[in-house]
Amino acid sequence: MNRVFLVGDNIDTDQLAPGQYMRGGIEELARHSLEAVRPDFASSVRPGDVLVGGENFGIGSSREQAAEALRHLGVACVIAQSFAGIFYRNAINLGLPVLVGKDLSHVEDGDPCRFDIDAGELALTAKNTTLRLEPLPENLKQMLSDGGLVPHLKKRFAAKRKDEARQ
């Protein structure tokens, strides 16, 4: 059973990927993700869990380890009322779904949940409530379904080479 981890507004990239653990690689960095605001997060989050934030999730640095750490921990998606632009782009590029949900007032920490990216929904299973999330633009949906920017580009380059070979 997957659960919601609830955090507040203005979660910043230094909280997601603290600079002092930057040298240790993603493994170590992920162990310290969010420890300044939620010391229990990294040790208790399990693959498939969902992180729900408030306004302006991911403000700050361009360090993509902020998104990479969450992906490394197996977070299925981040849902927030709004995202900081660079974090949002980084997350999609790394294949971590990020979705905007305008009304998250019913979400409580620890809520059992099921996330469906195709439907763009978060089901709070114990509450019989389903939250509709804002749909992603087509280009980003494609990027996520390819697994992120690198696999997406590989696909594109492979198609181009095939085209050139054919001519």
Added chain:
Amino acid sequence: MAATLAQKIIARASRRVSVRPGEIVTAGIDLAMIHDSGGPRRVEPILKDLGVGLFDAGKVVLISDHFVPGDTDEGARILELTRAWAKERKVAFHDGQGICHVVLPEKGHLKPGMFVVGGDSHSPTGGAFGTYMFGIGATEMAGVLATGEIWLRVPETILIEWQNRLGTGVVAKDMMLALCGRLGMGGGKYEAVEYTGEAVRALSMQERMTMSNMAAELGAQAGLIAPDRTTADWLAAHNGDAGDWQSLFTDPDAAVLEHHVFDAATLEPQVAAPHSPANAMAAKDAPATAIDVAYIGACTGAKYDDLAAAAAILRGQKLAAGVEMMVAPSSRDDQKRAEDEGLMKVFEDIGARILPNACGICAGYGTDRLGEDVTCISSTARNFQGRMGANSSKVWLGSPLTVAASAIEGRVADPRHHLPSEARA
């Protein structure tokens, strides 16, 4: 059709006659800037994986600044790798010359109307030159280096107009902290912010750079200032070329998302309390706060103009008992000029430790870091918890003048009481 400055630049870069806010377009890259932290060590493995080279080595600039001076084993290794890559890939490389956001324009790489990405969140600095520039992560940068293009959602423009002139002892950093306080760190909504008004036009290029840089703290994608004679003259003096800048402005009848008006004349020196630039208040209203460290550094706080302002306050003064001061000039050129004019001697005389021309403590990557429970006042852009050192350390933000005045008083202080007499007159 009436267009904003942002729309004009994006339309050209995406080879369109015009673009509408909200459209997703693919833009061609005029220049890509990378640094030692998010650059070669992270993009090269992806380029290898993709099996492609650089889209155009002539449009890539590499600058080392985050791990300079290489005072850890890891840092030294990263710098070596950075140097080797610059040679192998034959890109323009500025090694240990200073912080990327300052060095890039200083070496003449930016031009009004260009569409540029940087591998660092403070890349909106380029907006000071009428360049549409924004920060991206390393994976996305690898994609840019491989393809020479990037997607973006055409932004709305948020006009921020500063009427009248700044008072004595009030500078661009104060304008930006006030904006962070008023609009919040999400106030820029990842749209294009454009600064206008008499006070902005009166700013030097380095002060404009501080404004554009901290568009990142407003959460904007870009922080633009329409190029003018000041821009053209500055670029001409820095091996640059303003090109055809006259058409690069927001048409008076162009639609904007928001238009905020502020009065520069009534603005007072600002500070931001830990741990957010949005915790801004007038320095005179700050609660009594003793400081341990005064730091003049970073892309928004240690350029030549910043050093000159701080030195004017520190000349002939003494640091308060127990206060440690550090100064990390933003670039070698700026430090050289400050040396020639006797400004660096002011910092040395007062007992400040001079750090290398690099990101220094602001990035928190080297051996110089804030210890447990240390309270620092800093001219940097960002005061997130744990960024500059221990999680228990606390960083107040202020202008270089405010940091200097606080170093003398030993507590968060209003710089106006410390202005040299000729400035006060």
